[in-house]
Amino acid sequence: MRLDGVGRRYGVRGPWVLREVQLDVPEGALLRVEGTNGSGKSTLLRLLAGIDRPSTGRITGRPRSAYVPERFPAALPFTAAGYLTHLGRIHGLRGPEAARRATEWLERFGAAGHAPTRMAELSKGTSQKVAVAQALLAEPELLVLDEAWTGLDRGARDVLDRVVAERVADGGTVVFVDHDPQRLAGAADARYRVTDGRVVAHEESGPAADATAVAGPCVVIEAEGAPRSLPAAGAPQLPGGPEIAPGPDGTTRLTVPAAHSDALLRALLTARPPWHIRAVTAAPRPHGAPGTAPGTDDAPAPDEAPLP
Numbered sequence: 001m002r003l004d005g006v007g008r009r010y011g012v013r014g015p016w017v018l019r020e021v022q023l024d025v026p027e028g029a030l031l032r033v034e035g036t037n038g039s040g041k042s043t044l045l046r047l048l049a050g051i052d053r054p055s056t057g058r059i060t061g062r063p064r065s066a067y068v069p070e071r072f073p074a075a076l077p078f079t080a081a082g083y084l085t086h087l088g089r090i091h092g093l094r095g096p097e098a099a100r101r102a103t104e105w106l107e108r109f110g111a112a113g114h115a116p117t118r119m120a121e122l123s124k125g126t127s128q129k130v131a132v133a134q135a136l137l138a139e140p141e142l143l144v145l146d147e148a149w150t151g152l153d154r155g156a157r158d159v160l161d162r163v164v165a166e167r168v169a170d171g172g173t174v175v176f177v178d179h180d181p182q183r184l185a186g187a188a189d190a191r192y193r194v195t196d197g198r199v200v201a202h203e204e205s206g207p208a209a210d211a212t213a214v215a216g217p218c219v220v221i222e223a224e225g226a227p228r229s230l231p232a233a234g235a236p237q238l239p240g241g242p243e244i245a246p247g248p249d250g251t252t253r254l255t256v257p258a259a260h261s262d263a264l265l266r267a268l269l270t271a272r273p274p275w276h277i278r279a280v281t282a283a284p285r286p287h288g289a290p291g292t293a294p295g296t297d298d299a300p301a302p303d304e305a306p307l308p
């Protein structure tokens with residue numbers, strides 16, 4: 001999909017919220033959109049999802065899209081399962097298949113018990129699970145998530161992380177906004193910032209950053225996944241060649257120079273089956289420094305401080 005000279009303003013005399021936006025949205029990519037409150041992120045996402053039209057410019061090549069809005073209209077005259085089944089039918093699914101998928105998604109997000117609850121009576125979090133499920137029902141080629149994690153409990157947030165990784169691994173595209181800078185940390189293929197009505201790409205770290213990375217700080221990733229999908233000791237074929245050791249509670253601890261942590265997180269999230277990231281922490285000493293042997297049992301505990 002391509003946005004060419006796209007602008008959007010609300011009302012013929014309203015200020016331009018977006019101006020001259022040039023953006024390529026490739027297949028099989030995860031794109032993060034950032035910006036301050038009111039900068040126009042939701043406006044951009046609505047245009048991408050096709051539920052709003054540009055005031056000027058063109059959008060071409062739109063794939064089959066689904067959207068989780070920032071505010072979901074919860075007071076609808078349906079039960080949770082009834083609403084999802086209804087939407088599944090609108091998306092062209094046959095009744096039984098729509099009902100099956102509705103149940104499946106509610107189960108996956110831990111909301112199966114609320115299938116017969118009327119939408120107006122759902123808690124905010126459960127209502128948000130329905131909002132996410134409605135977007136996933138029809139397996140969209142482009143999934144647009146506007147703060148979709150907000151209000152979800154931890155289990156459901158983790159499920160949504162995995163679902164995003166699965167969609168991208170299957171060749172779909174996901175565009176998301178989230179207030180948590182650690183959301184899907186390192187997994188995004190590109191990050192864009194909406195600022196002064198423009199959509200600008202974030203600069204990625206270049207080769208110079210990589211050159212100094214090995215001597216720099218480390219990151220410890222605690223993850224859960226299929227142990228046989230990673231080698232038992234050092235893994236040069238993984239980004240950054242992480243040191244690998246058993247972590248707490250059956251997790252695996254991967255220690256990698258900070259400059260490679262984004263790429264490693266992406267590799268884990270898009271592995272088949274995807275790994276579940278339990279924690280990402282800064283390591284106290286440089287990777288490979290004498291006595292630190294990151295990831296081994298006698299290594300000093302990593303700092304608990306979250307990464308910046």
Ligand SMILES: Nc1ncnc2c1ncn2[C@@H]1O[C@H](COP(=O)(O)OP(=O)(O)OP(=O)(O)O)[C@@H](O)[C@H]1O
Pocket residue numbers: 010017035036037038039040041042043044070
């Ligand atoms: N339907 C609308 N009618 C009029 N103005 C609107 C409408 N939607 C958004 N705006 C205005 O467009 C600007 C950008 O809003 P938008 O919701 O896109 O920003 P945002 O970056 O998503 O903000 P936030 O981080 O607070 O969610 C704001 O000034 C907002 O008031």
